[in-house]
Amino acid sequence: MRNSIVEFRNVSFRYGAEEPWVLKDCSFSIHENEAVAIIGHNGSGKSTIAKLMNGLLFPQEGEIIINGQRVNEETVWDVRKDVGMVFQNPDNQFVGTTVQDDVAFGMENRGVPRDEMVKRIEDTLKAVGMQQYLMTEPHKLSGGQKQRVAIASVLAIFPSVLILDEATAMLDPKGRKEIMNTVTAVQEQRHLSLITITHDLQEVVQAERVIVMNEGKIWDEATPRGIFAKKEELQSIGLDVPFVAILSEELRKKGVPIANEALNQDELLEELWTSHLTM
Structure with a gap:
């Protein structure tokens, strides 16, 4: 029996007091070393879930527990040591003038010793197949290469949870497949919990479990096989099969x-x- 590393307990969220609820009374758990896909149509609340996990947002109701610690303004920096997040557009995550500088940035903020930092840069870039681009300027990379560096930058802080928030949406099918193969291999090596927020059906099929969001609520959760057996019901809420x-x-x-x-x-x-x- 695997322990829970992420817990949402009756979480509700909205972006303003007069705004509609984006999430409504959501409760679920994600376990250690589990691969989970979160799917739903646009506006269903799935990306909001990712931001809540990483402390970019805080719920108005309910609580979120990451690795035994409640997420709030006092704990958010500790939580971010456990949760790494890769966004749809890697350009939004680049801060360094070279690939090496970019991967080092998160570790510098956490006070990782230089010798350890050098080793992690080498290991994480090798894990994503980008070790030969150490001194390359990020803007010279292709979309797929940029996303690999973004993933390496997150992996270098040794998170327990890796969130991909539509991280392959800007790539072609070949690039998506390569990125997901890389991430799956790293997840198995590092025993990470992997949370994929996606519209890509092949990414959903690779998950152990799928959480389906609809209008801010959890519509269903099951294995990919169990979810896709409900073809007509999925199509009725605007999702593909x-x-x-x-x-x-x-x-x-x-x-x-x-x-x-x-x-x-x-x-x-x-x-x-x-x-x-x-x-």
């Missing part, structure tokens, strides 16, 4: 005996092969 899941449903309607919900092409081919053998 993987093409493979739609194709599987159409094949069932045509009489093809597909027993399990396929999440990718390989699983669908396996189902088709199994059904062929049993026919």
Whole structure:
């Protein structure tokens, strides 16, 4: 049984006293070394959740616990040692004149000794495949390379929780796949809790658990397979379903005996092969 590292307890939030509630009485937990995807249409509250986890915002109601510590104005800097966040546009995170300076920035603020800092810069850039760009100016990098450096900068502070807030949205499909493969590998090596806020269905499929937001509330949470089995319900709240899941449903309607919900092409081919053998 894994321990909870993030807990939302009846959290509600709005951006002003006269504004509508963006989150309404949300409660959930995320465990150590767990990969969770948070999905929902625009305005459902998912990015607000990310900012609340990192202490960029504070709830008007309820409480948030990160690694056993309640998030408030007194604890926010300690909380940010545990929670690293990568945003959609990496240019918003660059502060250094070179890749090396940028990765060092967060560690300098935390007083990491120089020898340790040099080692972490080398290790984190190697982990994201950017070690050869140590002295490169960030503006000379491609979008995918910038996002890799942004991830390295966060990993260098050794967080327990890594949040990707639409971090692959500006990349092409190949770039998205490369970034997520990198992040998944690092998560497994470091035993991080990974929280992915995304519209990309392939990223959702890679998660262990999915939290679906709708109109500021938790609509459902389950495994990707369990969530995507509810095709019509998801579409009714404005969310997409993987093409493979739609194709599987159409094949069932045509009489093809597909027993399990396929999440990718390989699983669908396996189902088709199994059904062929049993026919």
